[in-house]
Structure formats: structure tokens, C-alpha cells
Amino acid sequence: MKIFVCLKQVPDTETRIQIKADKSGIEENGVKWVMNPYDEFAVEEALKLKEAKGAGSVTVISVGPKARVTEALRTAMAMGADDGIVIDSNEPLDTFWTAKALAGAIQKEGAFDMIFAGKLAIDDNAASVPQILAEALGLPHVTVVTKLTAGGTLVAEREIEGGAREIFEVQGPCVIAANKGLNTPRYASLPGIMKAKKKPLKEMALADTGVQASQLKTRLKDFQLPPEKPAVKMIAGDAATQAKELVRLIMDEAKVL
């Protein structure tokens, strides 16, 4: 069973974000980078599936500046992925071309059974790359998957409104976007980390995947800090007084109900 997992490296949530003087993006110096948390669920599910089948390979793949995103790929290899592909791109890509680059690279690798990704990346919250990738490859795709059963046909459960779930049956190779709840990602072990350093990592130029960064469909610009919130209004008194005053403020001052 040949499995691909698409990864994105994102700033750690705890990291401080500073905007470039020309507002064209964020200052990357000093940012701590991590594997997108949802992608960890994707890696784990791929490894579990390979283990259950007892054969196959898990290839992790990422688009971005080579030196930086290689770290995320090595982390996934330390978890157990067999090899990696890095599509080197220093230009920021939109979701459309990120997906096309991934599709182009995966197609070059020949036949495969499954592609995993995280349901979204926490930096831009776009939740778009897996869908566009599936369209580009003409594959069935289930988003926000919280349960996967791989018997004869694949059964994927996806969470919808109010905790309700849709259960899909999928035929043939497909794209699965992982949500929290799908599994508990394993930690990279020390021997795993050592081994990961020697696992094969293939490098591709963006152009090798058929993508030109100059064709962007969308571009981010005019980065700004969010407007300052006014200072919190603390409500004093005993519980009854506090409750009464809060209701008054919400109804008469904030007028949100």
C-alpha cells in the first residue's frame, strides 16, 4: 500500500507574530516552526494503515523553503514515515497552486492508494488544499474525517453540524483530510529521530511540478495587527449583583442579544 501524507509547517501558536515594515507578510526571523497539528493526525493514520496492512510505504510531502520545511518532514519520518519529498519554493503560494504542486509531484511518483492531509493548517485556516488536490487528481475526497475503517471499501466518517456525522463509502484511491479525534498521534522516539536523519528525501523544484508562482490566483497583502480591544470591564460585588450588572451591560451597552 503506497500512501502519501501532505504536510505543512506553521508557526507555533505560542510564537509572537511580527509584521514586516512593508506589510507584505510576517517577519520569519525568530518564529518557531512546527508541523501543523492536524497533519500529525494525518501522519498517524497513514502509519496505522500501513501497519495494519503489514506492507507498503508512507511518503511525506511538503511545499515551501527547503531548509525550513525539511524539519517538518524529518519529524514525520521520526514518527515512522519511510521517506519524504520536498518541493522547494521560496515564493508564498496560494492554496490553488500549493495543491497543484502537490498533485504534480505525487503524479510523478506513479501509482498510489491513498493521500492523507490535515483538515486545515492553523496559520491561514483555509481548509482548501486537500479539496483542490482531490479535484486536480480527480479523486474522491472526504474532509474533516474523525473515523476511518479500511476493509474492502473504505468507510470514512466526517463530523458535521451539532456533532452529527456523515458516513461515506469511498472506492479506489482517495484523499482523506484528518480531524482531531481520528487518533492519538505517536511521539517520535529517540531511535526514530536518529533513523529519520538517514531516510531518503527527494528534492523537487517548483517548476518540476508544473507550477509557476507568478500565476497566483490569490495573494495576501496589507498585513495588519488586529484592532486593540478596549480594556476589560471588571464587574464587582456579590454573585447576584455581578449577574444583574452583566445582564444590563450585555443588553444595554453591548446590545448583542
Next chain:
Amino acid sequence: MSKIFVFVEGHGSELKKGSLELLNAAKQSGREVIAGLVGPGTKALAAKAGQNGAKTVFVCDDAGLGHYNPDTFTAAVSTMVKESGADVVLASSSVMARDLFPRVAARLDSGVASDCTVLELSASGVKVRKPLYSGKCTAEVEFVNSPVRFVLMRPNQLPVGAADAAATATVREFPLPAGSGKITCKEMVKGASNKTDLTEANAIVSGGRGMQNAENFKILDDLANTLGATVGASRAVADAGWVPHSMQVGQTGKTVAPSLYIAAGISGAIQHLAGMSGSKVIVAINKDPDAPIFQKSTYGIVGDLFEVIPKLTEEFKKALHK
């Protein structure tokens, strides 16, 4: 003047608030508005779309569509958008729309701006902004080489206009498109609640580890029922199994932006704030005066939630005449 296509969803016999917000924004722009409805039974909502600003309503209402199938829905919406001639497509970020619109955009060789919180429409332009890095900054998403500009807006960001009961729309029906047959929805399992989903709720009451156990969530349910709110939770609570994961708010839960967010017994970790700091009014109830949640709040109460919450329910009942 160019046209706008608005994807409309219903909840029972009503249009969802997010859809109403977008119909209103489209109507206010002065451009011709085409609404799209897809799914069994959606034809019944066409008149409402007309009353809220659509001049034409495209409907694909066929039992064969089933509950949701990404294949057939993508095909149906792609055809509608093409037929409409619109160069701007708006959809509210529902679970379905988030699944669907990147696919439709890709099929039409276009870009999608998702999770937007600011929308400005002019006679031919569209300007959108979105939060990035857990709300630590925002940026404009500029459409460059995109024949159609797809925008997914977070709900509760825009005003809803008054419906015009006399306004009628031309309804055009679309046939059930062929699917690939590679994916079928076998079953839809109902959730525990039929309340508005967290991501679309106008008010949310969330509980954290300070709730102590699952049973205590009853007092939050009471408050939520009084307010017509949806109950949420921190990860600590979801991981402890007191509530299902579907109720978790935050970086690895849901991103929400209601008009009112009440956090009870939640400390305000950065990963929780990542999911709710876009809320209009934030109320924190916490016994620790130094809890970080207060720094992000509009109103703060230092106190024992077990005393404050029941009193709050009582006061809201009085204020809302219930």
C-alpha cells in the same frame, strides 16, 4: 454591471443567518444577485431567497442528491456558477460550504478566499480580509488571476437586511448531475443536539476545567437554553471526556465568532483564544483574578461560577421575559 452568486443554505424552513447576511451584502452592492440552493427539499426556500435580495434563484432539488455528496454537489454548484455568469461567489462558512467551495473554485480554475471576516463589495470589485495566525494579525486576500472570485465568509460578521415580502424571484431548476460513483454517503447519524452549530451560533456558553465534571454542564445548558445559545468547551474538558470533541473550541477544535461568548472556568490558554478571540463580546467568569482570559474579555467577573451562572440564568430570564 457584474453579477453575484450567493450560495444559500437553510435550517428547517428558514434561511441560515450566514446566508441572509450575504444576500443582504450582495443586494446592497446594487449588483444583480443570483442565489443557489442545492439539496432535497431546498426548492421550498427559493421564495425566501427572493424576499431577501435574489433576483433569480437556481435550484437543484432532487432526492437523488441525498444528504450530502461532494461529487454531485460540486457538479451542481459548478454548473450553476457557470450558468449565472457571476464573477463573485459568496458562501457562508458552514461545514458544507467549506467542504464544497474549494472544489468548485478548483473546477472553475479560480481562487478561493476562505474564513474571511471583512467583505466590501463595489460595482465590480470585491475586497476581503481574513485573520491569520490564530487572530494575531489580519491580511487582505487579493484576487489576481482568478476568473471567478470565491469568498467564504465567517457567519455573524455582517448585518442582516429586512426581508421584502413582496419581492419575488425567478426560479430556474437544475437537473441532478451525474456523479463519479466513487463516493456515496451511506448514512447520516444525528448529533446529540439540534441546536445551531458552534461555528454558526450567535451566542456561545463555554465551560472549562473549572466545571469539575460532566454533570455540572447542566447549569451551562440552562443558561444556553435561556439565551438561545450553543454550549462549547475547552480542550481540557473534551479530553477528559465530559463532552464530545465536537464541542471543543480552539486551535484544534472549532473556530467560532459569535456576538456573545461566555467563558466559564476557562483559563484562556493561547490555543483556546485562537478559536474564539474573534467573538464580538467576550465574558469571562473565573475565580482567579489573574487568569489570562480576562485580558481578552469585554466583561469580567471574578467569582465562583457555580454561584454566578445560576444567578445569570435567572437574570437573563427576567430580562428576556421568559
